[in-house]
Amino acid sequence: MNRVDSTTFLPFIDRYGQFIHTDWPDKAKTDDDLIRQLEEEQLDLAAHPGPESFNAYGGWLDGPQLDATGSFRVTKYEGKWWLVDPDGRLFWSVGPDCLDVRFGGETGVQYREDYFAWVPDEDDPLAVHAQVNSGWAPHGFYKDKLPYRMFDFHNANLQRKYGDDWEQAFGDIAHQRLRSWGMNTIAAWGDPDIYRQQKTAYTTHVWVTGSEPIRGSTGYWGQFPDVFAPSFRQAVRSSLAEYKFEATDPWNIGYYVDNELAWGNETELSLAALASPADQPAKVAFVEDLKTFHRDIAALNAAWGTDYASWADMLDRQDRPTEVDRARPDLERFYQRLCETYFRTVKEELRALAPDKLYLGARFAWRNPIAVRASALYCDVVSYNAYLYSVRELSLPDGIDRPMMIGEFSFGAADAGGFPSANTKAIDQSHRGELYRDYVESALENPLIVGVHWFQYIDQSTAGRPDEENFNVGMVSVTDQPHRGLIQGVRDIGYRLYETRAESAP
Numbered sequence: 001m002n003r004v005d006s007t008t009f010l011p012f013i014d015r016y017g018q019f020i021h022t023d024w025p026d027k028a029k030t031d032d033d034l035i036r037q038l039e040e041e042q043l044d045l046a047a048h049p050g051p052e053s054f055n056a057y058g059g060w061l062d063g064p065q066l067d068a069t070g071s072f073r074v075t076k077y078e079g080k081w082w083l084v085d086p087d088g089r090l091f092w093s094v095g096p097d098c099l100d101v102r103f104g105g106e107t108g109v110q111y112r113e114d115y116f117a118w119v120p121d122e123d124d125p126l127a128v129h130a131q132v133n134s135g136w137a138p139h140g141f142y143k144d145k146l147p148y149r150m151f152d153f154h155n156a157n158l159q160r161k162y163g164d165d166w167e168q169a170f171g172d173i174a175h176q177r178l179r180s181w182g183m184n185t186i187a188a189w190g191d192p193d194i195y196r197q198q199k200t201a202y203t204t205h206v207w208v209t210g211s212e213p214i215r216g217s218t219g220y221w222g223q224f225p226d227v228f229a230p231s232f233r234q235a236v237r238s239s240l241a242e243y244k245f246e247a248t249d250p251w252n253i254g255y256y257v258d259n260e261l262a263w264g265n266e267t268e269l270s271l272a273a274l275a276s277p278a279d280q281p282a283k284v285a286f287v288e289d290l291k292t293f294h295r296d297i298a299a300l301n302a303a304w305g306t307d308y309a310s311w312a313d314m315l316d317r318q319d320r321p322t323e324v325d326r327a328r329p330d331l332e333r334f335y336q337r338l339c340e341t342y343f344r345t346v347k348e349e350l351r352a353l354a355p356d357k358l359y360l361g362a363r364f365a366w367r368n369p370i371a372v373r374a375s376a377l378y379c380d381v382v383s384y385n386a387y388l389y390s391v392r393e394l395s396l397p398d399g400i401d402r403p404m405m406i407g408e409f410s411f412g413a414a415d416a417g418g419f420p421s422a423n424t425k426a427i428d429q430s431h432r433g434e435l436y437r438d439y440v441e442s443a444l445e446n447p448l449i450v451g452v453h454w455f456q457y458i459d460q461s462t463a464g465r466p467d468e469e470n471f472n473v474g475m476v477s478v479t480d481q482p483h484r485g486l487i488q489g490v491r492d493i494g495y496r497l498y499e500t501r502a503e504s505a506p
Contacts, residue, residue, distance in 0.1 A: 058184020182494015433489025
């Protein structure tokens with residue numbers, strides 16, 4: 001971005017949701033620009049219909065023919081883990097998260113109206129893209145300002161570009177784009193109305209909602225669920241039940257359940273249980289375990305260096321032991337039980353609903369060996385969100401041989417009116433494409449990895465989403481224009497996806 005004078009900085013967002021103070025080749029200045037860009041893209045899509053090596057699902061058409069089960073599964077073939085599509089073809093998953101009109105150009109306009117050169121009047125046809133956020137602002141400026149008014153510039157641009165049928169057009173061109181770019185998956189948080197068209201394979205993402213938290217826990221996205229509370233299993237069951245169509249749809253690869261939970265270190269959730277009130281189910285379970293491993297409270301105090309008067313006193317108190325290392329064996333033992341209970345419960349409920357679908361894990365951002373091992377016990381695929389430049393050497397704890405999926409990765413730059421990614425920065429859009437290609441190549445060379453999913457399909461608003469994230473992570477801009485430099489890299493590796501995987505050493 002160019003340097004600007006602070007006295008003339010505001011407003012800094014134009015009528016299309018773009019940064020005002022700099023230009024780039026695909027910046028839209030008029031509605032006619034949007035139409036022209038669409039016409040140019042249609043020619044490009046026609047010239048690049050997709051890899052000839054893909055079958056209908058995006059599996060390896062020219063690869064070996066395995067048993068066709070009618071559902072996606074995992075297999076180890078010639079020393080490397082693979083997905084297998086319903087037709088029995090080897091499949092390696094690549095595609096974007098958040099392919100949904102709800103993810104992208106929405107940003108808060110209330111309390112900071114001077115940020116924007118334009119927002120629609122109430123009688124403007126584009127005012128339908130205004131909304132009120134009354135439920136989610138976990139960090140940043142809007143955390144304590146719910147409810148507040150928002151406007152979605154991306155969806156307004158879709159209406160300008162495609163007309164009244166903009167939502168249908170959004171889904172139609174998304175399917176076309178993914179195949180043209182050499183991608184074969186609508187990843188987490190895809191719009192069910194789009195992926196249920198059965199044109200592109202997809203993953204289903206489920207949030208477990210309605211369960212009791214461990215009240216002594218903390219986390220960037222919220223408290224950890226109390227897996228010992230009766231409400232947890234019911235919450236898992238009812239949350240999964242919202243996705244019954246996906247349970248029998250052959251295009252559904254499998255289910256991610258939850259995302260970036262606050263696993264902490266190998267003792268954190270056990271300590272969180274101790275810091276909870278006496279009626280916390282996890283705390284009650286932990287104390288019952290301790291009664292089994294220690295003769296009486298005096299033996300526990302001798303081991304831990306604590307001064308509990310009784311087991312009831314331990315339940316009543318909410319302090320954490322000061323000498324964690326002395327308590328570590330018990331803390332880690334209960335932590336392992338807690339992790340395994342989480343994954344086992346989800347696995348059992350998922351099998352009851354969708355016995356033929358893969359359990360793709362909980363998408364670790366923060367992790368430790370105990371949590372990962374618990375995941376590997378019950379998940380068909382262990383999933384990581386890995387914002388790195390390479391995953392060639394990414395591995396599981398010793399002794400675990402399971403397939404892995406990368407649920408999120410991306411690179412961002414500042415040359416197209418957005419902000420670079422927090423941890424994985426690029427110089428410009430072409431460099432984003434190069435980094436994308438290199439990352440996917442590194443994953444293809446890793447025998448454990450069966451797919452990588454890019455976060456996300458649409459750029460985040462330069463003015464910030466409700467939690468203030470505002471990164472150039474999209475494959476398309478807020479004006480629905482594909483970032484050409486990035487897409488060049490996506491196509492480069494996508495059109496030789498299976499050859500690269502097959503030729504890599506096991």
